[in-house]
Amino acid sequence: MSWRVIARKEFEDAVQSRLLWGVVAFVAVMVSVTFLIPLLVPALDSGVLAALGGASEFASMLVPIVALVAAYLAIAGERESGSLRLLLGLEPSRRAVVAGKFVGRSAVVVVGLTVGFLLAGVVAWAVYGTVPAGAFLGVLLLTDALGVAFVGIAIGISATSATRSRAMTIGIAAYLAFALLWDLIPQGAHLAVFGGPPGASAPAWFVFLQGASPTGAYSALVMNAIHATDPSYPAATTVLDGPVPFFVEWWAFAAILVAWTVVPLALGSIAFERADLN
Amino acid sequence: MTAIETTGLTKRYGHDVYAVNDLSLTVEEGEVFGFLGPNGSGKSTTIDVLMDYVRPTAGSATVLGYDAQTDADEIHQRVGILPDGYSLYDRLSGRKHVEYAIRLKDAEDDPDAILQRVGLAADAAARPAGTYSKGMSQRLALGMALVGDPDLLILDEPSSGLDPDGIRDIRELTLEHAESGGTVFFSSHILSQVEAICDRVGILDDGRLVTVDTIDGLRDALGAGSTITVTVDAPPSGLAFDDVAGVSSVVVDGDEIHATCTEPTAKLAVLDRIRETEHRILDFDTRQSSLEDLFSAYTHPTDDRPRTEGRP
Numbered sequence: 001m002s003w004r005v006i007a008r009k010e011f012e013d014a015v016q017s018r019l020l021w022g023v024v025a026f027v028a029v030m031v032s033v034t035f036l037i038p039l040l041v042p043a044l045d046s047g048v049l050a051a052l053g054g055a056s057e058f059a060s061m062l063v064p065i066v067a068l069v070a071a072y073l074a075i076a077g078e079r080e081s082g083s084l085r086l087l088l089g090l091e092p093s094r095r096a097v098v099a100g101k102f103v104g105r106s107a108v109v110v111v112g113l114t115v116g117f118l119l120a121g122v123v124a125w126a127v128y129g130t131v132p133a134g135a136f137l138g139v140l141l142l143t144d145a146l147g148v149a150f151v152g153i154a155i156g157i158s159a160t161s162a163t164r165s166r167a168m169t170i171g172i173a174a175y176l177a178f179a180l181l182w183d184l185i186p187q188g189a190h191l192a193v194f195g196g197p198p199g200a201s202a203p204a205w206f207v208f209l210q211g212a213s214p215t216g217a218y219s220a221l222v223m224n225a226i227h228a229t230d231p232s233y234p235a236a237t238t239v240l241d242g243p244v245p246f247f248v249e250w251w252a253f254a255a256i257l258v259a260w261t262v263v264p265l266a267l268g269s270i271a272f273e274r275a276d277l278n
Numbered sequence: 279m280t281a282i283e284t285t286g287l288t289k290r291y292g293h294d295v296y297a298v299n300d301l302s303l304t305v306e307e308g309e310v311f312g313f314l315g316p317n318g319s320g321k322s323t324t325i326d327v328l329m330d331y332v333r334p335t336a337g338s339a340t341v342l343g344y345d346a347q348t349d350a351d352e353i354h355q356r357v358g359i360l361p362d363g364y365s366l367y368d369r370l371s372g373r374k375h376v377e378y379a380i381r382l383k384d385a386e387d388d389p390d391a392i393l394q395r396v397g398l399a400a401d402a403a404a405r406p407a408g409t410y411s412k413g414m415s416q417r418l419a420l421g422m423a424l425v426g427d428p429d430l431l432i433l434d435e436p437s438s439g440l441d442p443d444g445i446r447d448i449r450e451l452t453l454e455h456a457e458s459g460g461t462v463f464f465s466s467h468i469l470s471q472v473e474a475i476c477d478r479v480g481i482l483d484d485g486r487l488v489t490v491d492t493i494d495g496l497r498d499a500l501g502a503g504s505t506i507t508v509t510v511d512a513p514p515s516g517l518a519f520d521d522v523a524g525v526s527s528v529v530v531d532g533d534e535i536h537a538t539c540t541e542p543t544a545k546l547a548v549l550d551r552i553r554e555t556e557h558r559i560l561d562f563d564t565r566q567s568s569l570e571d572l573f574s575a576y577t578h579p580t581d582d583r584p585r586t587e588g589r590p
Contacts, residue, residue: 005381082365089359090382092330092350276332
């Protein structure tokens with residue numbers, strides 16, 4: 001069970017190096033600010049639910065950065081410096097090392113996001129006078145899940161990278177691909193099929209493609225979670241004309257998010273187990 | 279039982295770079311084995327294979343009877359490693375390092391006892407390892423290797439960066455470990471560091487094992503040899519010593535002639551042979567061959583391998 005020992009050390013390290021408090025402060029400030037934006041811009045819907053939705057949209061850009069930064073060096077950094085040679089002398093199972101790093105860094109990101117979000121929630125409560133507990137909690141849990149997914153991606157990248165710079169390069173590429181470029185895929189596909197961008201309604205496959213990235217799946221799940229508290233808020237499938245196929249149900253997006261956590265982690269673990277570490 | 283056994287072990291990088299080449303080596307349990315060779319001769323790669331840090335291209339290795347590749351778990355439970363090219367966790371204190379090692383190995387050791395054994399004082403152990411000198415780092419890493427009372431200690435260049443006190447402490451810890459029945463596999467590029475403590479040594483050069491013997495055996499191989507160095511007035515030519523009895527090798531270096539003699543009388547014969555030519559002897563010097571000469575003869579075979587012809 002030495003993955004637990006490794007996970008615990010990772011967490012303690014993050015506390016000691018103030019990484020955790022950095023995450024908390026960063027998330028609390030940024031999310032608080034997004035909560036306040038609807039109040040500052042009169043043209044926007046100034047309800048607290050809209051503010052929550054806005055905060056989650058912002059979180060889908062922010063959380064991947066936080067998680068990638070918190071975890072991309074977890075293995076590659078130790079490999080480049082040589083401390084991995086001591087660690088593997090004590091615990092030769094590379095799978096246990098990957099698991100311990102993943103759990104430890106996930107805990108850092110989850111605690112950081114949760115505390116940061118709760119602090120932002122206090123700010124929102126002070127400003128709006130009310131916070132819809134159910135929707136807020138749902139968005140918080142989903143944001144944690146998004147953080148864990150990107151820790152999985154970052155650990156997978158770190159396990160495949162022999163050097164820090166390589167881990168950083170792939171990490172940045174992954175961020176650009178998921179957080180910024182992914183949307184071009186459904187948009188491009190829609191343009192190719194219908195000769196223009198989607199209007200008020202869109203086909204189910206478009207909704208699926210949009211939600212097939214980790215951040216896309218997160219956004220879809222957040223919409224559904226807020227929609228569940230207030231049906232006037234749009235769900236991910238509101239843009240559909242006809243019936244709702246199974247692959248755009250909420251659990252399909254949940255499965256996508258889990259897959260984005262587990263698959264990069266597993267691939268990284270396999271590559272790491274096969275690597276020569278010298 | 280054998281502590282370490284490698285059979286035809288080969289590690290190749292790319293198409294033709296052999297870090298280790300067809301290495302077959304057996305280290306018995308309870309032995310202190312010196313693994314000698316110059317830097318880059320393949321010592322660390324061999325240890326990396328034993329520890330499953332790298333996978334061999336061909337051949338196999340067992341440690342304490344377990345296969346190095348498939349049973350790494352079993353091996354690491356019983357082996358303490360001081361690896362080459364490691365680094366510590368800069369922010370973690372020395373004591374935390376030892377505690378981490380104890381928890382990872384699920385051992386019962388007392389961290390303070392370990393720290394004391396390797397000579398790290400309590401106030402030093404409380405400081406972050408990022409502030410440590412090379413010698414302190416090496417002591418701490420050795421302490422981590424001692425966690426869990428391993429059957430086999432693998433020390434890769436343990437003396438590097440240590441002052442004479444540190445080297446003596448390493449020597450004492452090694453002997454202590456051997457006296458309590460443990461095996462020590464000790465790599466070094468300096469013969470004198472293993473000479474005093476090792477039962478046997480293996481000399482590795484360019485990925486190949488060139489000899490395995492006891493220190494006494496090496497001395498015998500060296501014979502009661504001595505070297506005579508003769509300085510002549512000009513770079514010598516046309517000199518042959520093939521028929522001079524008791525001369526095992528001759529190396530010419532500029533205007534110096536180095537002859538290794540297995541019999542004392544051969545030295546005079548070498549001088550006589552030179553005086554038969556037109557060369558004038560300016561100076562000469564004789565000295566007893568040392569194990570270092572033998573080591574460098576094995577590892578620099580183009581210079582003066584025993585029993586090879588002198589270059590013209």
